Amino acid sequence: MKNFQQEDQEVLHKESGILTATLQRRSFLQYAGAGAAGIALIAAGCKKDDGSEGTRLGGVNLGSGDVGILNYAYALEQLEAAFYDAVVKTPYSGITATELSLLTDIRDHELAHREFFKKALAANAIIGLEVNFSAIDFTQRASVLATAKAFEDLGVSAYNGAGKLIKSADYLVLAGKIVSVEARHAALIRDLIENGTFANSEVIDANGLDKARTPSEVLTIASAFIKTKINGSNLPS
Template structure:
Protein backbone atom coordinates (compact mmCIF):
# COMPACT_ATOMS: atom_id res chain seq x y z
CA UNK A 1 0.00 0.00 0.00
CA UNK A 2 2.27 2.67 1.25
CA UNK A 3 5.77 2.99 2.51
CA UNK A 4 6.90 5.97 4.45
CA UNK A 5 10.12 6.76 6.18
CA UNK A 6 9.87 8.70 9.37
CA UNK A 7 12.80 10.76 10.52
CA UNK A 8 14.61 8.92 13.34
CA UNK A 9 14.12 11.69 15.83
CA UNK A 10 10.42 11.77 15.31
CA UNK A 11 10.11 8.02 15.79
CA UNK A 12 12.15 7.94 18.98
CA UNK A 13 10.63 10.93 20.67
CA UNK A 14 7.08 9.95 19.93
CA UNK A 15 7.34 6.18 20.30
CA UNK A 16 4.86 5.74 23.11
CA UNK A 17 2.18 7.84 21.57
CA UNK A 18 2.82 6.25 18.22
CA UNK A 19 2.09 2.83 19.64
CA UNK A 20 -1.29 4.03 20.73
CA UNK A 21 -2.04 5.76 17.51
CA UNK A 22 -0.76 2.84 15.54
CA UNK A 23 -3.23 0.56 17.26
CA UNK A 24 -5.92 3.02 16.34
CA UNK A 25 -4.67 3.10 12.81
CA UNK A 26 -4.56 -0.68 12.60
CA UNK A 27 -8.25 -0.77 13.37
CA UNK A 28 -8.89 1.51 10.49
CA UNK A 29 -6.44 -0.22 8.18
CA UNK A 30 -7.90 -3.61 8.99
CA UNK A 31 -11.18 -2.59 7.53
CA UNK A 32 -9.37 -1.49 4.42
CA UNK A 33 -8.31 -5.04 3.82
CA UNK A 34 -4.66 -4.78 4.70
CA UNK A 35 -2.73 -7.84 5.74
CA UNK A 36 -2.61 -7.81 9.50
CA UNK A 37 -0.01 -10.56 9.54
CA UNK A 38 2.58 -8.22 8.17
CA UNK A 39 1.70 -5.43 10.50
CA UNK A 40 2.72 -7.37 13.61
CA UNK A 41 6.36 -6.94 12.67
CA UNK A 42 5.94 -3.34 11.68
CA UNK A 43 8.62 -1.37 13.48
CA UNK A 44 7.83 2.05 12.20
CA UNK A 45 4.52 3.66 11.77
CA UNK A 46 3.65 4.35 8.22
CA UNK A 47 5.19 1.13 6.93
CA UNK A 48 2.10 -0.43 5.54
CA UNK A 49 2.28 -3.69 3.80
CA UNK A 50 1.36 -4.25 0.21
CA UNK A 51 -1.50 -6.29 -1.09
CA UNK A 52 0.26 -9.14 -2.93
CA UNK A 53 0.08 -8.95 -6.65
CA UNK A 54 -1.36 -5.48 -6.65
CA UNK A 55 1.44 -3.20 -5.64
CA UNK A 56 3.99 -1.82 -8.02
CA UNK A 57 7.52 -3.07 -7.51
CA UNK A 58 10.37 -0.61 -7.07
CA UNK A 59 11.21 -0.61 -10.74
CA UNK A 60 7.70 -0.83 -12.14
CA UNK A 61 6.38 2.21 -13.97
CA UNK A 62 2.74 3.09 -13.39
CA UNK A 63 1.04 4.53 -16.46
CA UNK A 64 -1.67 7.02 -15.53
CA UNK A 65 -3.40 6.42 -18.85
CA UNK A 66 -5.03 8.78 -21.32
CA UNK A 67 -8.17 10.88 -21.70
CA UNK A 68 -10.51 11.29 -18.75
CA UNK A 69 -9.23 8.03 -17.22
CA UNK A 70 -5.76 9.55 -17.19
CA UNK A 71 -6.98 12.72 -15.51
CA UNK A 72 -8.92 10.71 -12.91
CA UNK A 73 -5.81 8.62 -12.17
CA UNK A 74 -3.84 11.86 -11.90
CA UNK A 75 -6.37 13.11 -9.32
CA UNK A 76 -6.27 9.68 -7.62
CA UNK A 77 -2.48 10.05 -7.36
CA UNK A 78 -2.78 13.41 -5.61
CA UNK A 79 -5.52 12.17 -3.29
CA UNK A 80 -3.45 9.11 -2.33
CA UNK A 81 -0.69 11.51 -1.38
CA UNK A 82 -2.89 13.80 0.66
CA UNK A 83 -4.81 11.03 2.42
CA UNK A 84 -1.63 9.23 3.46
CA UNK A 85 -0.05 12.46 4.65
CA UNK A 86 -3.00 13.46 6.86
CA UNK A 87 -3.32 9.89 8.18
CA UNK A 88 0.23 10.27 9.50
CA UNK A 89 -0.48 13.80 10.76
CA UNK A 90 -3.43 12.48 12.77
CA UNK A 91 -1.65 9.44 14.17
CA UNK A 92 1.34 11.59 15.22
CA UNK A 93 -0.03 14.96 16.23
CA UNK A 94 2.73 17.56 16.21
CA UNK A 95 3.87 19.14 19.45
CA UNK A 96 1.48 21.87 20.49
CA UNK A 97 -1.42 20.67 18.34
CA UNK A 98 -4.60 21.89 20.03
CA UNK A 99 -7.67 19.72 20.46
CA UNK A 100 -9.58 21.82 17.94
CA UNK A 101 -6.78 21.65 15.39
CA UNK A 102 -6.64 17.90 15.87
CA UNK A 103 -10.35 17.63 15.23
CA UNK A 104 -10.07 19.62 12.01
CA UNK A 105 -7.05 17.60 10.85
CA UNK A 106 -9.14 14.47 11.34
CA UNK A 107 -11.84 16.06 9.20
CA UNK A 108 -9.32 16.88 6.48
CA UNK A 109 -7.87 13.35 6.64
CA UNK A 110 -11.33 11.88 6.21
CA UNK A 111 -12.19 14.22 3.32
CA UNK A 112 -9.01 13.14 1.55
CA UNK A 113 -9.67 9.46 2.24
CA UNK A 114 -13.18 9.95 0.86
CA UNK A 115 -11.71 11.55 -2.29
CA UNK A 116 -9.14 8.77 -2.67
CA UNK A 117 -11.67 5.98 -2.27
CA UNK A 118 -14.11 7.75 -4.56
CA UNK A 119 -11.57 7.87 -7.39
CA UNK A 120 -10.56 4.28 -6.75
CA UNK A 121 -14.15 3.10 -7.12
CA UNK A 122 -14.99 5.44 -9.98
CA UNK A 123 -11.97 4.17 -11.92
CA UNK A 124 -12.65 0.51 -11.13
CA UNK A 125 -10.35 -1.71 -13.15
CA UNK A 126 -8.75 1.37 -14.71
CA UNK A 127 -7.43 2.55 -11.35
CA UNK A 128 -3.68 2.70 -10.86
CA UNK A 129 -2.42 0.68 -7.87
CA UNK A 130 -1.69 2.15 -4.47
CA UNK A 131 1.51 4.12 -4.84
CA UNK A 132 4.58 3.92 -2.65
CA UNK A 133 4.98 7.22 -0.92
CA UNK A 134 7.83 8.84 0.91
CA UNK A 135 7.34 11.46 3.60
CA UNK A 136 10.89 11.25 4.95
CA UNK A 137 11.31 14.98 4.39
CA UNK A 138 8.55 15.73 6.90
CA UNK A 139 9.11 15.90 10.65
CA UNK A 140 5.65 14.94 11.84
CA UNK A 141 6.22 16.12 15.40
CA UNK A 142 7.22 19.60 14.28
CA UNK A 143 4.37 22.04 13.73
CA UNK A 144 6.13 24.13 11.10
CA UNK A 145 7.23 21.11 9.10
CA UNK A 146 3.73 19.60 9.04
CA UNK A 147 1.93 22.85 8.28
CA UNK A 148 4.37 23.83 5.54
CA UNK A 149 3.87 20.42 3.89
CA UNK A 150 0.09 20.62 4.29
CA UNK A 151 0.03 24.10 2.75
CA UNK A 152 2.16 22.91 -0.17
CA UNK A 153 -0.15 19.91 -0.76
CA UNK A 154 -3.37 21.92 -0.54
CA UNK A 155 -2.23 24.79 -2.75
CA UNK A 156 -0.81 22.26 -5.20
CA UNK A 157 -4.08 20.33 -5.17
CA UNK A 158 -6.16 23.44 -5.84
CA UNK A 159 -3.93 24.45 -8.74
CA UNK A 160 -3.93 20.90 -10.11
CA UNK A 161 -7.72 20.62 -10.21
CA UNK A 162 -8.01 24.15 -11.62
CA UNK A 163 -5.53 23.27 -14.34
CA UNK A 164 -7.09 19.88 -15.09
CA UNK A 165 -10.61 21.22 -15.61
CA UNK A 166 -10.04 22.19 -19.22
CA UNK A 167 -8.49 18.76 -19.93
CA UNK A 168 -11.65 16.89 -18.89
CA UNK A 169 -14.03 15.84 -21.67
CA UNK A 170 -16.97 14.67 -19.56
CA UNK A 171 -19.26 17.22 -17.92
CA UNK A 172 -19.95 14.76 -15.10
CA UNK A 173 -16.27 14.44 -14.22
CA UNK A 174 -15.76 18.18 -14.56
CA UNK A 175 -18.51 18.70 -11.98
CA UNK A 176 -16.92 16.11 -9.68
CA UNK A 177 -13.58 17.89 -9.93
CA UNK A 178 -15.42 21.12 -9.10
CA UNK A 179 -17.02 19.54 -6.04
CA UNK A 180 -13.63 18.45 -4.75
CA UNK A 181 -11.50 21.49 -5.63
CA UNK A 182 -13.52 23.90 -3.52
CA UNK A 183 -13.07 21.61 -0.51
CA UNK A 184 -9.33 21.56 -1.17
CA UNK A 185 -9.44 25.36 -1.32
CA UNK A 186 -11.25 25.44 2.04
CA UNK A 187 -8.47 23.23 3.44
CA UNK A 188 -5.78 25.40 1.86
CA UNK A 189 -7.22 28.57 3.38
CA UNK A 190 -7.50 26.94 6.80
CA UNK A 191 -3.92 25.60 6.78
CA UNK A 192 -2.60 28.95 5.54
CA UNK A 193 -4.45 30.70 8.34
CA UNK A 194 -2.92 28.30 10.88
CA UNK A 195 0.52 29.34 9.64
CA UNK A 196 -0.21 33.04 9.28
CA UNK A 197 -3.74 34.16 10.11
CA UNK A 198 -5.05 36.20 7.18
CA UNK A 199 -2.94 34.54 4.49
CA UNK A 200 -5.86 32.41 3.23
CA UNK A 201 -5.75 33.94 -0.25
CA UNK A 202 -2.60 36.04 -0.35
CA UNK A 203 -0.77 37.25 -3.44
CA UNK A 204 1.38 34.12 -3.62
CA UNK A 205 -1.68 32.17 -4.81
CA UNK A 206 -4.17 34.81 -6.04
CA UNK A 207 -3.13 37.23 -8.79
CA UNK A 208 -4.22 40.82 -9.32
CA UNK A 209 -7.23 39.71 -11.36
CA UNK A 210 -8.43 37.90 -8.24
CA UNK A 211 -7.72 34.54 -9.89
CA UNK A 212 -6.32 31.48 -8.10
CA UNK A 213 -3.40 29.49 -9.49
CA UNK A 214 -3.80 26.71 -12.03
CA UNK A 215 -1.14 24.24 -13.04
CA UNK A 216 -1.01 21.59 -15.75
CA UNK A 217 -0.06 17.99 -14.86
CA UNK A 218 3.42 18.58 -16.29
CA UNK A 219 3.91 21.31 -13.69
CA UNK A 220 2.25 19.46 -10.80
CA UNK A 221 3.82 16.01 -11.06
CA UNK A 222 7.47 17.07 -10.70
CA UNK A 223 6.48 18.73 -7.38
CA UNK A 224 4.35 15.78 -6.23
CA UNK A 225 7.08 13.29 -7.16
CA UNK A 226 9.14 14.51 -4.22
CA UNK A 227 6.79 12.38 -2.11
CA UNK A 228 6.14 9.51 -4.54
CA UNK A 229 8.59 6.63 -4.85
CA UNK A 230 6.67 4.77 -7.52
CA UNK A 231 7.68 5.84 -11.01
CA UNK A 232 4.81 7.42 -12.92
CA UNK A 233 4.30 7.70 -16.65
CA UNK A 234 2.16 10.76 -17.36
CA UNK A 235 3.04 10.96 -21.03
CA UNK A 236 -0.42 9.90 -22.23
CA UNK A 237 -2.35 12.50 -20.24
CA UNK A 238 -4.21 15.16 -22.23
CA UNK A 239 -2.27 18.41 -22.29
Protein backbone atom coordinates (compact mmCIF):
# COMPACT_ATOMS: atom_id res chain seq x y z
CA MET A 1 0.00 0.00 0.00
CA LYS A 2 1.28 3.44 -0.84
CA ASN A 3 2.43 5.58 2.03
CA PHE A 4 0.04 8.47 2.78
CA GLN A 5 2.81 11.05 2.62
CA GLN A 6 4.05 9.60 -0.67
CA GLU A 7 0.61 10.04 -2.17
CA ASP A 8 0.66 13.68 -1.10
CA GLN A 9 4.03 14.26 -2.72
CA GLU A 10 2.82 12.82 -6.03
CA VAL A 11 0.41 15.70 -6.47
CA LEU A 12 2.28 18.56 -4.83
CA HIS A 13 3.46 19.95 -8.15
CA LYS A 14 0.36 19.19 -10.20
CA GLU A 15 -1.85 22.20 -10.86
CA SER A 16 -4.26 22.75 -13.68
CA GLY A 17 -7.78 23.98 -14.51
CA ILE A 18 -10.55 24.08 -11.97
CA LEU A 19 -14.15 22.95 -12.19
CA THR A 20 -16.45 25.88 -12.74
CA ALA A 21 -19.64 24.16 -11.65
CA THR A 22 -20.37 24.90 -7.99
CA LEU A 23 -21.58 22.32 -5.51
CA GLN A 24 -25.08 22.88 -4.24
CA ARG A 25 -24.92 23.94 -0.58
CA ARG A 26 -27.02 21.67 1.52
CA SER A 27 -26.93 20.33 5.03
CA PHE A 28 -26.50 16.60 5.38
CA LEU A 29 -28.60 16.88 8.48
CA GLN A 30 -31.61 17.93 6.40
CA TYR A 31 -31.89 14.58 4.65
CA ALA A 32 -30.35 12.34 7.32
CA GLY A 33 -31.58 14.03 10.50
CA ALA A 34 -34.49 11.65 10.88
CA GLY A 35 -32.04 8.75 10.85
CA ALA A 36 -30.02 10.34 13.64
CA ALA A 37 -32.91 9.98 16.06
CA GLY A 38 -33.25 6.27 15.31
CA ILE A 39 -29.53 5.67 15.54
CA ALA A 40 -29.37 7.50 18.87
CA LEU A 41 -32.05 5.20 20.26
CA ILE A 42 -30.13 2.11 19.17
CA ALA A 43 -26.82 3.48 20.46
CA ALA A 44 -28.40 4.39 23.78
CA GLY A 45 -29.14 0.73 24.32
CA CYS A 46 -25.47 -0.17 24.08
CA LYS A 47 -23.09 -0.07 27.00
CA LYS A 48 -21.40 3.30 27.22
CA ASP A 49 -17.61 3.24 27.05
CA ASP A 50 -16.20 6.12 29.10
CA GLY A 51 -12.78 5.76 27.49
CA SER A 52 -10.91 4.82 30.67
CA GLU A 53 -10.19 1.28 29.52
CA GLY A 54 -9.08 2.54 26.12
CA THR A 55 -6.81 5.11 27.71
CA ARG A 56 -5.05 2.41 29.74
CA LEU A 57 -4.61 0.39 26.57
CA GLY A 58 -3.13 3.34 24.77
CA GLY A 59 -5.68 5.87 23.58
CA VAL A 60 -9.29 6.90 23.27
CA ASN A 61 -11.31 3.70 22.85
CA LEU A 62 -13.66 3.83 19.85
CA GLY A 63 -15.70 0.99 21.29
CA SER A 64 -16.97 -2.20 19.72
CA GLY A 65 -19.64 -3.36 17.31
CA ASP A 66 -21.64 -0.87 15.26
CA VAL A 67 -21.18 1.90 17.84
CA GLY A 68 -17.42 1.47 17.47
CA ILE A 69 -17.71 1.81 13.69
CA LEU A 70 -19.80 4.97 14.10
CA ASN A 71 -17.15 6.41 16.42
CA TYR A 72 -14.51 5.45 13.85
CA ALA A 73 -16.41 7.42 11.20
CA TYR A 74 -16.93 10.27 13.68
CA ALA A 75 -13.17 10.47 14.28
CA LEU A 76 -12.48 10.76 10.55
CA GLU A 77 -15.20 13.38 10.09
CA GLN A 78 -13.68 15.39 12.94
CA LEU A 79 -10.35 15.36 11.10
CA GLU A 80 -11.82 16.43 7.77
CA ALA A 81 -14.04 19.10 9.31
CA ALA A 82 -11.10 20.63 11.19
CA PHE A 83 -8.98 20.65 8.02
CA TYR A 84 -11.52 22.33 5.75
CA ASP A 85 -12.49 24.79 8.47
CA ALA A 86 -8.85 25.89 8.64
CA VAL A 87 -8.66 26.11 4.83
CA VAL A 88 -11.70 28.37 4.60
CA LYS A 89 -10.68 30.56 7.54
CA THR A 90 -7.14 31.05 6.16
CA PRO A 91 -7.42 30.78 2.34
CA TYR A 92 -4.23 29.95 0.47
CA SER A 93 -2.43 32.52 -1.63
CA GLY A 94 -4.07 33.19 -4.98
CA ILE A 95 -7.27 31.29 -4.22
CA THR A 96 -10.04 32.13 -6.67
CA ALA A 97 -13.62 32.93 -5.72
CA THR A 98 -14.74 29.68 -7.36
CA GLU A 99 -12.24 27.58 -5.43
CA LEU A 100 -13.15 29.24 -2.13
CA SER A 101 -16.84 28.63 -2.81
CA LEU A 102 -16.22 24.96 -3.61
CA LEU A 103 -14.03 24.40 -0.56
CA THR A 104 -16.59 26.18 1.62
CA ASP A 105 -19.28 23.80 0.34
CA ILE A 106 -17.08 20.83 1.25
CA ARG A 107 -16.36 22.37 4.66
CA ASP A 108 -20.09 22.71 5.30
CA HIS A 109 -20.70 19.08 4.36
CA GLU A 110 -17.93 17.82 6.65
CA LEU A 111 -19.16 19.93 9.55
CA ALA A 112 -22.65 18.50 9.02
CA HIS A 113 -21.28 14.96 8.94
CA ARG A 114 -19.34 15.55 12.15
CA GLU A 115 -22.33 16.98 13.98
CA PHE A 116 -24.59 14.23 12.66
CA PHE A 117 -22.40 11.51 14.21
CA LYS A 118 -22.00 13.45 17.44
CA LYS A 119 -25.77 13.78 17.80
CA ALA A 120 -26.47 10.20 16.77
CA LEU A 121 -23.92 8.69 19.15
CA ALA A 122 -24.96 10.96 22.02
CA ALA A 123 -23.40 9.68 25.27
CA ASN A 124 -21.50 6.99 23.35
CA ALA A 125 -19.54 9.53 21.29
CA ILE A 126 -15.79 9.80 21.76
CA ILE A 127 -14.26 13.09 22.84
CA GLY A 128 -13.32 15.88 20.46
CA LEU A 129 -9.95 15.00 18.92
CA GLU A 130 -6.90 17.25 18.81
CA VAL A 131 -5.47 17.51 15.30
CA ASN A 132 -1.92 18.07 14.09
CA PHE A 133 -1.65 20.04 10.85
CA SER A 134 1.97 21.12 11.27
CA ALA A 135 2.98 19.36 8.04
CA ILE A 136 0.47 21.35 5.97
CA ASP A 137 1.35 24.75 4.47
CA PHE A 138 -2.06 26.42 4.45
CA THR A 139 -0.66 29.36 2.47
CA GLN A 140 0.14 27.19 -0.56
CA ARG A 141 -2.47 25.82 -2.96
CA ALA A 142 -0.43 22.71 -3.77
CA SER A 143 -0.04 21.72 -0.12
CA VAL A 144 -3.71 22.31 0.72
CA LEU A 145 -5.10 20.45 -2.29
CA ALA A 146 -2.65 17.57 -1.93
CA THR A 147 -3.79 17.12 1.66
CA ALA A 148 -7.44 17.45 0.68
CA LYS A 149 -6.95 14.76 -1.98
CA ALA A 150 -5.29 12.44 0.51
CA PHE A 151 -8.01 12.99 3.14
CA GLU A 152 -10.87 12.48 0.68
CA ASP A 153 -9.34 9.35 -0.85
CA LEU A 154 -8.68 8.03 2.64
CA GLY A 155 -12.24 8.76 3.74
CA VAL A 156 -13.79 6.98 0.76
CA SER A 157 -11.58 3.93 1.26
CA ALA A 158 -12.42 3.95 4.99
CA TYR A 159 -16.18 3.84 4.45
CA ASN A 160 -15.76 1.20 1.74
CA GLY A 161 -13.71 -0.95 4.08
CA ALA A 162 -16.07 -0.51 7.03
CA GLY A 163 -19.21 -1.45 5.12
CA LYS A 164 -18.82 -5.20 5.58
CA LEU A 165 -18.29 -4.70 9.32
CA ILE A 166 -21.63 -2.97 9.90
CA LYS A 167 -24.43 -5.17 11.24
CA SER A 168 -27.33 -2.70 11.26
CA ALA A 169 -29.05 -2.12 7.93
CA ASP A 170 -29.85 1.45 9.03
CA TYR A 171 -26.18 2.15 9.69
CA LEU A 172 -25.21 0.65 6.33
CA VAL A 173 -27.66 2.93 4.52
CA LEU A 174 -26.23 5.89 6.39
CA ALA A 175 -22.67 4.94 5.46
CA GLY A 176 -23.71 4.63 1.83
CA LYS A 177 -25.20 8.13 1.84
CA ILE A 178 -22.05 9.63 3.35
CA VAL A 179 -19.47 7.78 1.25
CA SER A 180 -21.21 8.94 -1.92
CA VAL A 181 -20.80 12.55 -0.78
CA GLU A 182 -17.15 11.93 0.14
CA ALA A 183 -16.56 10.44 -3.32
CA ARG A 184 -18.00 13.60 -4.91
CA HIS A 185 -15.55 15.62 -2.83
CA ALA A 186 -12.66 13.40 -3.85
CA ALA A 187 -13.51 13.71 -7.54
CA LEU A 188 -13.71 17.49 -7.32
CA ILE A 189 -10.43 17.88 -5.45
CA ARG A 190 -8.64 15.61 -7.92
CA ASP A 191 -9.86 17.70 -10.85
CA LEU A 192 -8.84 20.91 -9.11
CA ILE A 193 -5.32 19.50 -9.01
CA GLU A 194 -5.31 18.00 -12.51
CA ASN A 195 -8.36 18.02 -14.73
CA GLY A 196 -9.53 14.55 -15.73
CA THR A 197 -7.97 12.65 -12.81
CA PHE A 198 -11.24 12.37 -10.85
CA ALA A 199 -11.39 8.57 -11.21
CA ASN A 200 -7.96 7.34 -12.25
CA SER A 201 -6.19 4.07 -11.43
CA GLU A 202 -4.92 5.40 -8.11
CA VAL A 203 -8.39 4.92 -6.65
CA ILE A 204 -10.34 2.77 -9.13
CA ASP A 205 -9.25 -0.83 -9.73
CA ALA A 206 -9.42 -2.92 -12.92
CA ASN A 207 -12.97 -4.00 -12.04
CA GLY A 208 -14.14 -0.39 -11.88
CA LEU A 209 -14.42 -0.52 -8.09
CA ASP A 210 -13.24 2.03 -5.56
CA LYS A 211 -10.49 0.91 -3.22
CA ALA A 212 -11.12 -0.05 0.41
CA ARG A 213 -8.98 0.04 3.56
CA THR A 214 -9.41 -1.64 6.93
CA PRO A 215 -9.92 0.50 10.06
CA SER A 216 -6.41 -0.45 11.21
CA GLU A 217 -4.88 0.79 7.96
CA VAL A 218 -6.91 4.00 8.00
CA LEU A 219 -6.16 4.86 11.64
CA THR A 220 -2.44 4.29 11.08
CA ILE A 221 -2.48 6.72 8.15
CA ALA A 222 -4.66 9.28 9.90
CA SER A 223 -2.53 9.23 13.05
CA ALA A 224 0.00 11.52 11.35
CA PHE A 225 -2.63 14.27 11.56
CA ILE A 226 -4.30 13.47 14.89
CA LYS A 227 -2.54 14.27 18.18
CA THR A 228 -5.05 12.35 20.27
CA LYS A 229 -4.13 8.68 20.36
CA ILE A 230 -6.96 6.47 19.15
CA ASN A 231 -7.49 2.87 20.21
CA GLY A 232 -9.45 0.87 17.66
CA SER A 233 -8.54 -2.53 19.09
CA ASN A 234 -12.16 -3.39 19.91
CA LEU A 235 -13.52 -2.64 16.45
CA PRO A 236 -14.97 -5.60 14.50
CA SER A 237 -12.73 -7.14 11.86
